[in-house]
Amino acid sequence: MSEQNYIYAPGSTIDGSFKCKVPMKGTRQLFIVDGKPQGSPSSLTVKYAQGERPSEALQVIGVRTSAVPGSLSFSTSYHFGQDSVGRLILCSHTFAEDSFETTENCSIVVEKGASVEVVLMQNEHNRAAHFLNMDVVVGENGSFKATFISLNGGHIENRINVKLEREGAYCELNGLYLADGTQNVSNIIKMEHLVPGCHSKQLFKGILDNNANSRFSGLIKVCPGAFKTEAYQENHNLLLTKGAVAISEPMLEIYADDVKCSHGATNGRLNEDELFYMRSRGISLKEASLLQQMAFAYSVLEKISTQELRERMMSLTEQRLRGEFSDCRKCCKNCC
């Protein structure tokens, strides 16, 4: 990785108290505090050199503090050189009860033969709005896999634009969003197949409680000449109440022959037969519906390759679904 003068945690802490508890061995942590990488006045730029395959993952923890309330925007850029292999964990948190609006413009370039896995977690509070604009370009035989976990936040809007630019490029986007109260989460995806022989998959799932609402808008665009494209997209929502609303807008634009594309979307409720079956074995209604929600979330969470991180995300998801986050009113750190 190109050496900038960034300060890597856990040598340092934020607010004198916060320490990220994601128990990943061999993870290099870096904080972006109110839009600035700790120890640097410029925006975050990370470069993996050709063939670089660090054993450790890079975790970038974006936090908002009471020092800069209101709105701000910042940029990040990640460049993965030819045949490099990288793992990123991108987190965003709010560390104060102030109202925040954060816009993050994130650019990711995956060069020929490089392989990248990103796990992104958004865990903010009800008065926080987070706008993520992510542009991803994948080169020849490059692979980009990302799992977006929107755990908590008043307003979350993820716009993800992926360009599969050279033959053999692969992109997999998975998303899990959990919203309650009056929270809303949008995932707006544009997956562009520009050349032949590229492959993409999308799986986005949401669990919506109370009066929460979500929007999934996913476009797969197969450009002229991009034959032998394979592109799949799925969006499924679990609505726990009558007041929850999920909008699903799957879109396919195909301008080439000889392609395999599909999309599917469902909105559903908890399954009464499954609930009764579990209850007839002594499991309470609350636990039975939680088991069902976890099972629903599992098909996204299982995509996270690193076991420790996957288990951590599962336990955070379970805590969130149990309503434990909303019990921590004064604390904005939500046990991450």
Add this chain to the structure above:
Amino acid sequence: MSNTILKIRGLHASVGDKEILKGIDLEVKEGEVHAIMGPNGSGKSTLSSVLAGRDTFEVTSGSIEFNGKDIIGMTPEQRSVEGLFLGFQYPIEIPGVTNVNFMRTALNEHRKYKGLEPLNAAEFLKLMRQKMEIVEMNPSFSSRGVNVGFSGGEKKRNEIFQMAMLEPKLAILDETDSGLDVDALRIVATGVNKLKRPDTSTIVITHYQRLLDYIVPDIVHILYNGRIIHTAGKELALEVEQKGYDWLIK
């Protein structure tokens, strides 16, 4: 005198405006095996669902006493921890919830109700392996989603395995024989017999005599049009097998 475990009096139940159970009286004592037979649509499965507490059915009158307690107001999970078990005719598939997770959650609820500490992982897995042997179930099933991708026979074995884990006072087996070949039927029936204790009771709901060759009933009831129209000893099942139901339906 053995104790009465289940006492049903004048039970009426409806779904929507349609009355399905039209006055059921039934008494099951400790140690007894009862068979309930009857043609399709007579209300057999409704009776088992009502006993297990499914809220799609409304009990409009009558009483159900289980182990001396009125259970009509109880949730399905309360009835379960009280010791009532329903073996489903069509066991439900729950993708994403593993058998281990499902049974550990269930068993710990039962233990909590009895004032016992939850089992730790090692104790639980040991118990699970023991109970799986009763129905000759492959241990690899424990890490699979509940009933997901199971054959008909495997699903029914899983029902009896769950029964073995929860050790109910009363097991209601709703057409446990449906969809089973002879070997699976033998395994399932043997499992049920192994689990039988002098203080537990079983209600076997079935269409056919076949299952009753393996699980021998003390008393056989014929359910027709929401009522028990005939009750006799085990020979009644054979008679029904030979003569059908017509002679009973006047």
